[in-house]
Amino acid sequence: MSNEPIEQQTVLQRVLDDINFIMMLGLVIPTVLYTLWGVMEVASLPLAR
Incomplete structure (x- = not known):
């Protein structure tokens, strides 16, 4: 033992x-922002007439 x-x-x-986790953030953050x-x-x- 040391x-x-x-x-x-x-x-x-x-x-x-x-x-x-980093890959998940890289997919989730842009998806949420663009949505x-x-x-x-x-x-x-x-509104259309």
Whole structure:
């Protein structure tokens, strides 16, 4: 057994090391933003007569 202290990973380090989480964010964030943008565009269209 060694007497070296165990290094604690910070929350940010654990998040940045998780490639699946980063990939999920890369897919979810643009999808949500473009969907909201589209809804705002449709809502701002004038009503047809």
